[in-house]
Amino acid sequence: MGEALRRRLREAGPLGHRLCILVSGSPAWIQASVIALIGALPDPQPVWLTDQPGKCKDRLPLRSATALLGQDIPLLIYDAQSGFDPDGFAAASGAIVGGGVLILMTPPLDPWPRLPDPQAERIAVWPHSAPDLSGRFIERLVRVLRADPRVLHLDQSGGALSDTPVLARDAQPSPTDPEPPRPAERHANRLTQPCTRDQAEAVEAVIKTARGRAHRPLVIKAHRGRGKSAALGIAAGRLMLERDRRILVTAPSRAAVETVFRHAHAVLDSALARHGEPRQRLAFLAPADVASDVPAADLLLVDEAAGIPAPLLETLVAHYGRLVFATTIHGYEGTGRGFDIRFRQHLDRVAPDWRTLELEEPIRWGRDDPLEDLVFRMLLLDAAPAPDARVTATAPQACDCIALDRDRLARDEPLLAQVFGLLILAHYQTRPMDLRMLLDGPNIRILVARHQGLVVGALLAAREGRFTEPELRDAIFRGSRRPRGHLLPQTLSAHAGLPDATEHAYLRIVRIAVHPAAQGRGLGRQLLEAIQQQARNEDMDCLGASFGGTPELIRFWDRCGHRPVQIGCSRNAASGEHAVVSLLGISDTGADLVRRAQARLESALRTLLAGPLRGLDPGVAVALAIRLPAAGQTEGIALSQAQSRELSAFVDGDRSLTASLPLLADLTRRYLGPAVARGELDLESARLLLAAARQLRPVGELVELLQASGRGELLKRLREAARGLQRAAGALDAGASTV
Numbered sequence: 001m002g003e004a005l006r007r008r009l010r011e012a013g014p015l016g017h018r019l020c021i022l023v024s025g026s027p028a029w030i031q032a033s034v035i036a037l038i039g040a041l042p043d044p045q046p047v048w049l050t051d052q053p054g055k056c057k058d059r060l061p062l063r064s065a066t067a068l069l070g071q072d073i074p075l076l077i078y079d080a081q082s083g084f085d086p087d088g089f090a091a092a093s094g095a096i097v098g099g100g101v102l103i104l105m106t107p108p109l110d111p112w113p114r115l116p117d118p119q120a121e122r123i124a125v126w127p128h129s130a131p132d133l134s135g136r137f138i139e140r141l142v143r144v145l146r147a148d149p150r151v152l153h154l155d156q157s158g159g160a161l162s163d164t165p166v167l168a169r170d171a172q173p174s175p176t177d178p179e180p181p182r183p184a185e186r187h188a189n190r191l192t193q194p195c196t197r198d199q200a201e202a203v204e205a206v207i208k209t210a211r212g213r214a215h216r217p218l219v220i221k222a223h224r225g226r227g228k229s230a231a232l233g234i235a236a237g238r239l240m241l242e243r244d245r246r247i248l249v250t251a252p253s254r255a256a257v258e259t260v261f262r263h264a265h266a267v268l269d270s271a272l273a274r275h276g277e278p279r280q281r282l283a284f285l286a287p288a289d290v291a292s293d294v295p296a297a298d299l300l301l302v303d304e305a306a307g308i309p310a311p312l313l314e315t316l317v318a319h320y321g322r323l324v325f326a327t328t329i330h331g332y333e334g335t336g337r338g339f340d341i342r343f344r345q346h347l348d349r350v351a352p353d354w355r356t357l358e359l360e361e362p363i364r365w366g367r368d369d370p371l372e373d374l375v376f377r378m379l380l381l382d383a384a385p386a387p388d389a390r391v392t393a394t395a396p397q398a399c400d401c402i403a404l405d406r407d408r409l410a411r412d413e414p415l416l417a418q419v420f421g422l423l424i425l426a427h428y429q430t431r432p433m434d435l436r437m438l439l440d441g442p443n444i445r446i447l448v449a450r451h452q453g454l455v456v457g458a459l460l461a462a463r464e465g466r467f468t469e470p471e472l473r474d475a476i477f478r479g480s481r482r483p484r485g486h487l488l489p490q491t492l493s494a495h496a497g498l499p500d501a502t503e504h505a506y507l508r509i510v511r512i513a514v515h516p517a518a519q520g521r522g523l524g525r526q527l528l529e530a531i532q533q534q535a536r537n538e539d540m541d542c543l544g545a546s547f548g549g550t551p552e553l554i555r556f557w558d559r560c561g562h563r564p565v566q567i568g569c570s571r572n573a574a575s576g577e578h579a580v581v582s583l584l585g586i587s588d589t590g591a592d593l594v595r596r597a598q599a600r601l602e603s604a605l606r607t608l609l610a611g612p613l614r615g616l617d618p619g620v621a622v623a624l625a626i627r628l629p630a631a632g633q634t635e636g637i638a639l640s641q642a643q644s645r646e647l648s649a650f651v652d653g654d655r656s657l658t659a660s661l662p663l664l665a666d667l668t669r670r671y672l673g674p675a676v677a678r679g680e681l682d683l684e685s686a687r688l689l690l691a692a693a694r695q696l697r698p699v700g701e702l703v704e705l706l707q708a709s710g711r712g713e714l715l716k717r718l719r720e721a722a723r724g725l726q727r728a729a730g731a732l733d734a735g736a737s738t739v
């Protein structure tokens with residue numbers, strides 16, 4: 001075995017550090033080198049990830065990398081010749097145990113040949129093929145790898161690179177060579193016992209939260225590999241053994257809680273007497289389902305909380321007394337920073353006694369592990385925007401909005417970290433693959449708002465649409481073809497029923513973010529105005545966006561001129577939000593498309609609100625309804641005398657709610673927007689009217705929604721709300737009749 005390799009292993013083993021060996025060259029050379037390396041390493045049982053398995057059945061495809069999370073791998077081989085998936089790489093590298101080795105196989109680095117990369121398919125925008133492996137992302141990756149003196153580099157061209165160990169046949173270990181240490185032995189009972197002092201403290205803190213007084217949430221924070229999910233599982237198992245408790249577990253995905261369940265079950269299994277029954281008292285539910293159904297539980301464990309939007313977490317705090325949130329500070333699962341900023345403030349307000357605990361000691365590898373540090377830098381997992389204090393101090397009111405050249409961005413690390421850090425903040429599930437999209441995604445434009453050298457806002461837009469082939473347009477309309485990317489033409493054509501939407505050209509704002517310390521000062525609007533100008537210069541028809549529909553975001557887009565034109569019928573399982581599409585016409589045909597799409601949405605909502613969208617937050621339904629052209633204005637139909645009499649009878653308490661619902665539904669459609677705009681109806685009353693008359697929610701649900709004392713109060717509030725509609729209708733109809 002090469003002396004350099006042996007020395008590194010000897011140094012790394014006792015510290016629990018993991019080693020990265022980069023092997024680059026021709027396919028045959030690196031294959032032979034890796035085989036020699038495997039033979040030379042103390043634990044020759046590799047997990048080999050590649051999309052070029054050859055004749056070897058024991059190799060796993062790259063796409064299965066995320067499934068390795070939670071396993072203990074002493075030797076991982078990642079074959080980047082056949083593709084590089086940043087999400088999978090981050091997950092798989094986290095499965096390598098202390099003292100273990102990562103072998104990264106790459107083609108020759110000078111230059112990396114232009115090979116298509118199937119792993120990058122997710123960021124491809126039809127009709128372009130996926131970016132190849134020689135893009136900016138890979139170039140930067142190579143720079144980071146080469147700059148790290150702790151990476152051992154075996155390169156076919158030899159010489160030029162430092163530390164090239166010899167892998168010749170005669171360099172095999174001799175019987176007199178001391179054995180390098182094996183990867184760290186793991187704790188024998190680690191499924192049922194904490195491995196570190198930090199983890200033991202976390203287990204105790206969870207148990208204390210379950211036993212202690214209500215409304216004292218616990219927040220456990222940790223980098224990956226600190227055993228926070230295991231701590232949740234061990235504590236859950238112990239609590240269920242102690243007494244009959246129902247513990248609910250939620251996380252952005254079922255796969256994310258597999259570790260919690262594995263440890264809880266191991267604790268239960270080790271206490272044989274209680275085997276069986278208690279398992280049923282531990283259940284998983286998606287966050288949105290917990291928030292809407294609020295099933296009874298003695299303790300709610302929320303794992304990977306950073307991957308759940310803050311409003312949903314706030315709902316959980318409102319409904320559950322005993323709660324533990326566990327969150328990764330930086331990771332491919334979603335970043336803890338967004339969680340920290342917004343959710344912390346909420347906890348301070350509603351549960352000021354909340355406690356926090358940080359797990360620092362890694363359990364899978366040693367402190368200051370070089371591989372952890374390397375993966376962070378390769379994928380910018382800890383990218384952060386400019387510090388709040390610096391942004392606050394410069395107090396930007398207006399900024400330069402400039403288009404970024406991506407070649408420059410890829411070479412300017414501080415700039416890249418600030419931009420990516422902002423985008424991470426803007427979306428709770430930003431992943432390493434998004435870094436690759438930022439640098440290599442075809443048809444991507446980036447704008448940044450800068451002030452005194454600081455990035456205070458960023459916008460990412462993708463070009464979509466303008467399909468010319470009639471067959472393809474028809475296939476998209478029928479929903480049988482879904483070209484990757486192209487969300488706007490596809491949604492408008494297949495879901496909103498506007499076949500010609502495929503012919504238009506769009507710039508879709510994939511992401512927009514303003515630094516938290518500079519929000520509410522017009523910078524978001526300024527960025528949108530800048531991209532609008534760019535869209536005009538590029539002869540686009542529309543600007544658009546798709547986002548998790550909250551009343552606040554619908555208002556933001558609307559205030560910037562973007563009208564809501566579509567809402568999805570299903571909600572996102574992690575966020576509980578329905579996707580909303582908004583659109584702004586740039587050309588005349590674009591403006592016409594927006595008008596038609598709005599009319600379609602208005603008409604669709606007539607049936608959807610009482611059907612698939614019956615559970616939609618009425619606040620979101622109001623936010624949409626008041627921004628659609630009111631039928632009362634467009635159709636010019638005034639209240640008939642019979643309707644006027646019926647409405648007065650309801651308002652005066654002479655007619656029942658059930659008998660008045662059809663009329664209230666009609667009037668809400670026609671006058672809700674104008675009534676809110678004229679101040680005749682407040683938003684709370686508008687929500688109530690919409691929930692009652694359009695969503696046809698039962699009285700019990702309406703009482704709960706209003707937090708009213710009972711049916712009597714509900715009816716009183718509904719009659720007051722109807723009076724607001726009556727006033728708006730009277731004023732509008734009087735205006736129409738005098739025209």
Ligand SMILES: CC(=O)SCCNC(=O)CCNC(=O)[C@H](O)C(C)(C)COP(=O)(O)OP(=O)(O)OC[C@H]1O[C@@H](n2cnc3c(N)ncnc32)[C@H](O)[C@@H]1OP(=O)(O)O
Pocket residue numbers: 425426427509510511512513514515518519520521522523524525526545546547548551552553555556557559560
């Ligand atoms: C496709 C997507 O990316 S959707 C996700 C959008 N991004 C995020 O949610 C990330 C976190 N949020 C942010 O970064 C920012 O708050 C943004 C981008 C939403 C808004 O940027 P800001 O600079 O704060 O907005 P700006 O000050 O320009 O406001 C423009 C208008 O929107 C309104 N507005 C802005 N934020 C909100 C809000 N949260 N609720 C209601 N209205 C709002 C403002 O009142 C203003 O209207 P006005 O001029 O009539 O008063």
